[in-house]
Amino acid sequence: MFTHTDLAQLQSQSLRMQSWIRKETYSPEMEKTLRRFSSWEVGELIFGVNQSTLRGRMAADPSLPQGQVETDGRQRWYSLEEINEIRRRLRINRKSLMPYRPAGQRAVRAAIANFKGGAGKSTVALHFAHAAALAGYRVLAIDFDPQATLSHSMGLSDVAEEFTVWGVIARDLTRETERMNAGPVAAESGTALPRRTLPPAIVEMGLGDLRLADFVKPTCWPTIDIVPSCANAAFVEFASAQYRHLNPEWSFFAAVSRFLDGLPDDAYDLILFDCPPAIGYQSMNAVFAADMLYIPSGPGYWEYDSTTSFIGQLAEALEDLGRFGGAVPAGTIGLPKAFSDVRFLLTRFEPGNDLHVAMQGAFRRVFGDRMAEHPIEMTRAVEQSGRFLSSIYEIDYRDMTRETWRRARTSFDRAYEEFIGHVHDVWTNMEARP
DSSP states (O other): OOOHHHHHHHHHHHHHHHHHHHHHHSOTTSOOOOOOEEHHIIIIIIIOSOHHHHHHHHHHOTTSOOOEEOTTSSOEEEOHHHHHHHHHHOEETTEEOSOOOOTTOOOEEEEEOOSSTTSSHHHHHHHHHHHHHHTTOOEEEEEOOTTOHHHHHTTOOOOOGGGSHHHHHHHHHHHHHHHHHHOSSOTTTOSOOOOOOOOHHHHTTTGGGOOGGGGOEEOSSTTEEEEOOOGGGGGHHHHHHHHHHHOTTSOGGGHHHHHHHTSOTTSOSEEEEEOOSSOSHHHHHHHHHOSEEEEEEOSSHHHHHHHHHHHHHHHHHHHHHHTTOTTSOBTBSOSSOOOSEEEEEEOSBOTTOHHHHHHHHHHHHHHGGGBOSSOOBOOHHHHHHHHTTOOTTTSOGGGSOHHHHHHHHHHHHHHHHHHHHHHHHHHHHOOOOO
């Protein structure tokens, strides 16, 4: 017989192995660090200019960051901070190297979501975040998944649960209850709202006094921050059900949306949500706050079946939320919930696999132009990046054959370029915040 004590012992053993893996993967200080990027990568892969052209421009202006030179003098290596300074200061053929970002607009929010575990949600979120950072964007990632794969891949593991999405939700409950108790009348009936009293266990945590910045943690990427997750945050579904009972008028589904509304519009360019493989309080907060819904799926029948179930149940859940009515305060995103864009993305795709090709055709016949044109291919480099909690952008191409590395990067580059094109479209159609 196995009890909770036995399970706790198994977890303890696993945590010791986790510590060993971190020592093997990260720096001796147990911190994840970001590698430097070669002048070849900076020129041709990041800025999209000829390497010799970039070298000539760099030599002509010694005040620009010159990177670190290899002992043989053949290659220079640049930090991301140096790359961004070059991006800000240098123009090639009178063209800025800065990415497209419309003035006066807030960050675009994209939720990476699906039912099925292993569909590639965390992998897609990680690679899109890193690709966007290399393109010059400032990114906020929000890890809604108690498995915390994205958080661990970003180098965060020792996270207290009050600084996860659960803390954001509990803080919102406290603040919204205080606001309701201070209000004179209900919005629809004109009658006094019943005063809601939260138990001391919630109030005394002091989450209502936390600043927005207290939930946002830096990563080893200087332009990527994260609201992390942790295993202990798994109880958020149970806690949220209790919170709704404590205050039935609380619009729980808008807690994260209200949190993001409090950030300055120019704090970030892109906000990415890594959703759990379920429809619950966390995932509903994610999809409600999102402008875009990106749905990754493996290329098999069962993944197709799961994706079909996911969009059906999500539709029912959003319909249920719509019954709250427009009078419910839900931040800047109103009801009924509408996405600016919805896309489906195939992951772990093998172009030489007849079944995968057939399923790709089935996806396209059903979802039409909602289907991303460029799937993410399964390669040895992608498998290796998953084992070492890193993206292909973090792996040094010298650690494998350049062709293997380049093939994997090209797959993610194409998927990202398609994704960021849709982000630009959302910006174009987004109404400026009043």
